[in-house]
Amino acid sequence: MVTVGVFSERASLTHQLGEFIVKKQDEALQKKSDFKVSVSGGSLIDALYESLVADESLSSRVQWSKWQIYFSDERIVPLTDADSNYGAFKRAVLDKLPSTSQPNVYPMDESLIGSDAESNNKIAAEYERIVPQVLDLVLLGCGPDGHTCSLFPGETHRYLLNETTKRVAWCHDSPKPPSDRITFTLPVLKDAKALCFVAEGSSKQNIMHEIFDLKNDQLPTALVNKLFGEKTSWFVNEEAFGKVQTKTF
């Protein structure tokens, strides 16, 4: 069963999200010397800034120097590009941290960017080499079409959901620009200790209804709930959850 927290106030959502992440950090650090986490792009990044940097009751408990940060998906663009997930996370979070308290961050190797399938596959393969087998926490977003990471719904992108060997794959012809991306595949989510989605805003209302009421497992997000529900948590706001009827997740 999936765990869902529905919040009316943004500050409550980001605070509880931060509490959740810090709890996962502390659990990891009780057993080993680092916290391995992956971050997605999009609206999640601003929520992470609010939770882990701006919220002073939490920021002092974040042990950044013990974090190893990966990216659940990345757009194949230079890391300084406005579309880069790493770039967005750097501007919103990393640049706000003191130089003495920086995490270890593992972005895509931008030196491999080319303009053909071979270079895109190589970027994915090289990223796969550095992603650990087991992440302590995978932070995820949910697009209005039900995508997560760069796992998109529909036949054109079925090859990504069907992938069982490659742990990081090239997503081509993304319906949301930029067209070329790399993405974790389901095996990475399967091996992770915990998965956490954040979804806010009215643009997510219809898809929340499809995921939670209709349980349409053609949608990558609903499929993640179905396959890995026991370790999956959602932080949503009332606007996004406005059309959801069910109380059993």
Ligand SMILES: O=C1O[C@H](COP(=O)(O)O)[C@@H](O)[C@H](O)[C@H]1O
């Ligand atoms: O393109 C992407 O979109 C999803 C969802 O973003 P959101 O802004 O609708 O929350 C994001 O999770 C993913 O990392 C990103 O590459």
